[in-house]
Amino acid sequence: MNQSAKSLFLAMFLVFSLAYGATGYAKIQKAIAENAITTSSPDSSGDPLSGLASGQFNQIAETVSALALSDPDRAKSIVSALQTNALYQDSRHGLYLEKENGYADIRSGQKISLTDDGLKPVRINNKVRLALVTSTALFGLSSPNAATRLQSADTLYSHAIPAFTPKISAALAQEKDQKVKLAFEKAQAAAFLSETPLATGDNARLKAIAILKKSGGLDAHNILCRIAASSLESQSVKQSAKKAVSSIEFRLGFWDLLQNAFYGLSYGSVLLLAATGLAITFGIMGVINMAHGELIMIGAYVTYLVQQSIHTVFPALDPFALVVAVPVAFLACGALGVLIERGLIRFLYGRPLETLLATWGLSLILQQAIRSLFGATNIEITTPYWLAGSFMLGGIEITLNRLVIFLFAFAVLGALMMTLRRTSIGLEMRAVTQNRRMSALMGVRTPRVDALAFGLGSGIAGLAGVAATQIDNISPNLGQNYIIDSFMAVVFGGVGNLWGTFAGAMTLGMGDKVLEPSIGAVSAKIAILVLVIVYIQRHPRGMFPLRGRGVES
Amino acid sequence: MPVSMPSLTRRDFARIALFSSMAAMGGIIGSGKAFAEPKGEPIKIGILHSLSGTMAISETTLKNLMLMLIDQQNKKGGLLGRPLQPVVVDPASNWPMFAEKARQLLSMDKVSAVFGCWTSVSRKSVLPVFEELNGILFYPVQYEGQECSRNIFYTGAAPNQQAIPAVDYLLSEEGGSARRFVLMGTDYVYPRTTNRILQNYLQSKGIPAEDIMINYTPFGQSDWQTIVSRIKKFGYAGKKTAVVSTINGDANVSFYKELSNHGISSIDIPVMAFSVGEEELAGMDTHALVGQLAAWNYFESIDTPKNKAFIQDWHRFSHNPKRTTNDPMEAHYIGFNMWVQAVNKVGTTDHDKVIDAMIGIRQANLTGGVATMLPNHHITKPVYIGEIQKDGQFNTVWQTPEPIAGQAWSPWVPESKGLIGDWSAAVHCGNYNTLTHTCIGHKS
Structure with missing residues (x-):
């Protein structure tokens, strides 16, 4: 009876929406609204599970949330089945869990031998996903593990579900751990404030607002903004919510400044990494290497190959493929750099225009070669677990991949400085760039030094490529994103001076990120370019020019 | 250069x-040769897709698809008993070069039809060439509309076949009842026009202007930190927020990476993308993207016998069982088959006759239903909303009950209100004003 009523209803809906669709597309919105109405009406039948087989996302979500409260044990198995696409339905609203060998009827628990034909998985969307996440968090409140309880409380804090309030309160009453208790209080306040004001008194609401105000942050901001704008709340509640919002905004504004500074530093360190190699080949050797970006790109592809081969040979080492890729990319790109220097650039010393054209041509060849070898589409490099996510430092959110790149850029710069200052090859490099003929007369093999210096610069480009895999998409065009910024950082900082490159990259990164929030990404890029042009016109040698007799006029 | x-x-x-x-x-050359069943002078088909430069990532696939379709047609006996011969050129993602190569295809190679272009700017740059030399262009990509040329057949989605249904879904209860929107885009004509249409549309749905944030980024943007943190701040202000993204294909990867690093998942702030398809996802680590949305007229995951066969053919042709299919590929499939039907109908490849015969041609979609070529040179299309899955495919969560007719001119932009395109003999005008009953005619 119930089911026939339901199918009648569905049929009516189908006819309805078809009729609407036929009259034109502007009516679709209405059809969706109708759809929403049919689905949001609660199921009147006695069977608490029938919503799962309805094929309507709203009903599935509601059923999951209701079950999580009324029948947690059953809900747990359903939630995990939905998450792994292991819940199936047949054409007659039967529901089955997938087991190792066959299916089990969800209502009776009996094993059933079924062919796959009549079954289709119960599919989920974001609405259902939210119900799954919050239900899982609800189960987690009573976990013996404090970390799980804390995480569950945080989830219920950012996704407040009013119906969960009693369960949270019960969990709070039993909690001993101070830290978890605090998180429970916040979650309780959030869930409480999401209920309609009629159900609760003003005083309790004011207390909840105070808790959220104290905790601060965007989740609290989100809830309090809703309260402040709600027409159902009393004046005093609204007033206090408004006050709390502005207090939170003030605190957020302060942290925002620091946050932008971190963004600037992190963007600057990416520029620095990309420009360091160029600081040697262009800054010290004077070679205009338009293929620098492609060396970065090849570094990224080497990372990809390393990851692939490690994945096939030692899958257990997968998370550390990036670490292995660092020396490999350095050596591979360094060797390629030596090859380029020996095969192309050494014939062109002293002819900057021709070097520029030749290396630009080379960059096109390298791009097309990679495109023919690996295809034009992006390749996938997985982010290891130790680089994913972020942590909060005060009110600043620090993303791990950016932090690691930041440290990596400094390590590379430091290592390079040491090489130039403390090793014999570094000494020879500096000697050759200052006075080539005299170095030759002193017994330095200048061609070898040239090749090694170019190789070093290219190797560092390869390192930049390894870092780029974690923030950028890897396609043959990758290098083009970096070449202009790299040259800008080197020229702006002062050609021939590593500290100059450092200062140039950081200034450009900071400038970009400070301007971006106020004038937009496009205008920020333009503004930075204009500022650099004006600065270079006044100080053609950049921020930190080389001084002394060694400098050519 | x-x-x-x-x-x-x-x-x-x-x-x-x-x-x-x-x-x-x-x-490229040579692979078009078939088993020489059809005889006579070959019918030439131009393929105008970038095989190098930034757009190669998307367009190379379409070139290969066209070669496959032509190859299949030749195996079926060609067209009018004559073999089809592809003429492949590489405009190298360089917009002026598109016009040059189009001219070469039309005046030197004398091709019967051209399949090509991806970006709107490339289409705009070849449009005058096609109108001057009276060529036929099939354009397979979703675009901003506001154009209706007699010489172009738009087989991709117009804004009302992708953008507007997508926003409708976000507004609906199933889609999360979003009441605050971030319109993100790369800074060029398609996102700007689409966002203008969406802004007006959203306001007509009662979304106030202060709840709509519009943000543009340069091509190839790779540092999204400040932008994502702005979105986050905007999205945590009391109303359910959704992002509508017209970010150009390639820049999406780093955008999604930044979102997931900031801990924003699809249940916090869903992102509805118009330029992210199976092809783009193939290069992404999709774990953090599960649940993010895309609106298209075709998904590889839609299970129909026709689609299955198409995917199989594609795997066999590209010798890669993992090659994905995507929406613009289906658009070319529909466009090519419509053109074949039209040529068969009039018995010649004469451009004027074929153009007139195209209107009303019907071709089955790969995902079910039938596409019809409309008098405004757009086609009817079903609209699907899909959620990204772990395997890089889409799970269809919503679809239009009926195919939707493409609108060349959007009623949501004041300048084009009341305009229609109609190339049937009765009206024969690309921008006919239904309010004043006049044809505006050529004006660029």
Whole structure:
């Protein structure tokens, strides 16, 4: 009876929406609204599970949330089945869990031998996903593990579900751990404030607002903004919510400044990494290497190959493929750099225009070669677990991949400085760039030094490529994103001076990120370019020019 | 910029460059030859897709697809008993070069139809050439509308076939009842026009202007930190917020990476993308993207016998069982088959006759239903909303009950209110004003 009523209803809906669709597309919105109405009406039948087989996302979500409260044990198995696409339905609203060998009827628990034909998985969307996440968090409140309880409380804090309030309160009453208790209080306040004001008194609401105000942050901001704008709340509640919002905004504004500074530093360190190699080949050797970006790109592809081969040979080492890729990319790109220097650039010393054209041509060849070898589409490099996510430092959110790149850029710069200052090859490099003929007369093999210096610069480009895999998409065009910024950082900082490159990259990164929030990404890029042009016109040698007799006029 | 300057570069270098470009072209020619069933002078088909430069990532696939379709047609006996012959050119993601190559295809190679272009700016740059030389262009990509040329057939989605249904879904209860919107885009004509249409549309749905944030980024943007943190701040202000993204294909990867690093998942702030398809997802680590949305007229995951066969053919042709299919590929499939039908109908490849015969041609979609060529040279299309899955495919969560007719001119932009395109004999005008009953005619 119930089911026939339901199918009648569905049929009516189908006819309805078809009729609407036929009259034109502007009516679709209405059809969706109708759809929403049919689905949001609660199921009147006695069977608490029938919503799962309805094929309507709203009903599935509601059923999951209701079950999580009324029948947690059953809900747990359903939630995990939905998450792994292991819940199936047949054409007659039967529901089955997938087991190792066959299916089990969800209502009776009996094993059933079924062919796959009549079954289709119960599919989920974001609405259902939210119900799954919050239900899982609800189960987690009573976990013996404090970390799980804390995480569950945080989830219920950012996704407040009013119906969960009693369960949270019960969990709070039993909690001993101070830290978890605090998180429970916040979650309780959030869930409480999401209920309609009629159900609760003003005083309790004011207390909840105070808790959220104290905790601060965007989740609290989100809830309090809703309260402040709600027409159902009393004046005093609204007033206090408004006050709390502005207090939170003030605190957020302060942290925002620091946050932008971190963004600037992190963007600057990416520029620095990309420009360091160029600081040697262009800054010290004077070679205009338009293929620098492609060396970065090849570094990224080497990372990809390393990851692939490690994945096939030692899958257990997968998370550390990036670490292995660092020396490999350095050596591979360094060797390629030596090859380029020996095969192309050494014939062109002293002819900057021709070097520029030749290396630009080379960059096109390298791009097309990679495109023919690996295809034009992006390749996938997985982010290891130790680089994913972020942590909060005060009110600043620090993303791990950016932090690691930041440290990596400094390590590379430091290592390079040491090489130039403390090793014999570094000494020879500096000697050759200052006075080539005299170095030759002193017994330095200048061609070898040239090749090694170019190789070093290219190797560092390869390192930049390894870092780029974690923030950028890897396609043959990758290098083009970096070449202009790299040259800008080197020229702006002062050609021939590593500290100059450092200062140039950081200034450009900071400038970009400070301007971006106020004038937009496009205008920020333009503004930075204009500022650099004006600065270079006044100080053609950049921020930190080389001084002394060694400098050519 | 011209690349070859032999007087300046070394001879070896020039030889390498020449060799590599020849090698790149070599694979392309020859593969079109069939088992020589059809006889007579070949019918030439131009393929105008970038095979190098930034757009190669998307367009190379379409070139290969066209070769496959032509190959299949030849195996079926060609067209009008004659073999089809592809003429592949590489406009190298360079917009003026698109116009040059289009002119070459039409006036030197005398092709019967051209399948090509991806970006709107490339289409705008070839449009005058096609109108001057009376060519036929099939354009397979979703675009901003506001154009209706007699010489172009738009087989991709117009804004009302992708953007507006997508926003409707976000507004609906199932889609999360979003009441605050971030319209993100790369800074060029397609996102700007689409966002303008959406802004007006959203306001008509009662979303106040202060709840709509519009943000543009340059091409190839890779540092999204400040932008994502702005979105986050905007999205945590009391109303359910959704992002509508017209970010150009390639820049999406780093955008999604930044979102997931900031801990924003699809249940916090869903992102509805118009330029992210199976092809783009193939290069992404999709774990953090599960639940993010895309609106298209085709998904590879839609299970129909026709789609299955198409995917199988594609795997066999590309010798890669993992190659994905995507929406613009289906658009070319529909466009090509419509053109074949039209040529068969009039018995000639004469451009004017084929153009007139195209209107009303019907071709089955791969995902079910039938596409019809409308008098405004757009086609009817079903609209699907899909959620990204772990395997890089889409799970369809919503679809229009009926195919939707493409609108060349959007009623949501004041300047084009009341305009229609109608190339049937009765009206014969690309921008007919239904309010004043006049044809505006040529105006660029």
